[in-house]
Amino acid sequence: MQPTIIKKEAFQAIGISITTNNELEMSSAGKIPHLWNQYFQEQITNQIPNKTTQTETLALYSNYESDETGRYTYTIGVPVSTVIDTPENMTSFTIPAATYAVFTTRKGPLSEIIAEAWQDIWNWSKENKRTFTTDFELYDERAFDPNDAQVDIYIALA
Template sequence: MNEPTFVTLREMKVIGIHTETKNSTELTEEAKIAPLWNTYMTNNIGLSIPNQLKQAPTIAIYSNYENDETGKYMLTIGKEVVKTSDVPTNMVAQTIPGGRYAIFTSRKGVLPEIVFETWQYIWQWSKENARAFTYDFEFYDERYNDPTNCQVEIYVAMK
């Protein structure tokens, strides 16, 4: 895995579906992330999000951290939008604050393996680097179209 690059991003507004979980739960039969992705994909949730940017990629946001990667957090899967005034029932609006982010690019490979592998690297990397544990997100653009050979970027908020 390559070292991350760093960028300063503008604020982004996102509408999507969500769940609360923790990493230890995701290793059990009580896992919530895979079922949330399944709901998003099989019900074409991305198509029902109002006011989305043209050709908006799917974004998976990690927020509301209880503490660090060991505690609870909220995962929202959705699309970037122009405004958040028309949030459909059973969805939430999130605002990813502008600021400094580290970008980790996965290798090309099979989902969800490459995402988990990249997060494992981030957890090790963050032991020596100042993560903010505010808003982190996965960015699924055209490199995600083939889930058997895709690439994902993960943006991690920095202090």
């Protein structure tokens, strides 16, 4: 899977967050599936003010402790025009302007395509410099059907 290289301006997002690491997420004790369940069950997107889109959800990886082996913050949310009025139970932040390698998954079940794409990204990372600042998965109208979805994954480059 070869990425497309793009520059993206800074933007803001609001969502719900956890702190985790990849070792935990590859076990049955992973926290990310529970966060997605909470996001949908509590209809978090409907509680976020100042949304800039109705069709995009982001899964953001930020506050990296080190590299893919360390702890990081995982946030599910949406892009917003301002972080003013962030609800108390949510996290807000600014994603800095950056150059990204954008990986587009194949179409398929979300549970398969995301894991596959990250394996490709980790292999690709052995020869390419990541910044480990903020990376994100973009879920748009192509991901509405979780059994036949396609997602873009943005990896910040050094």
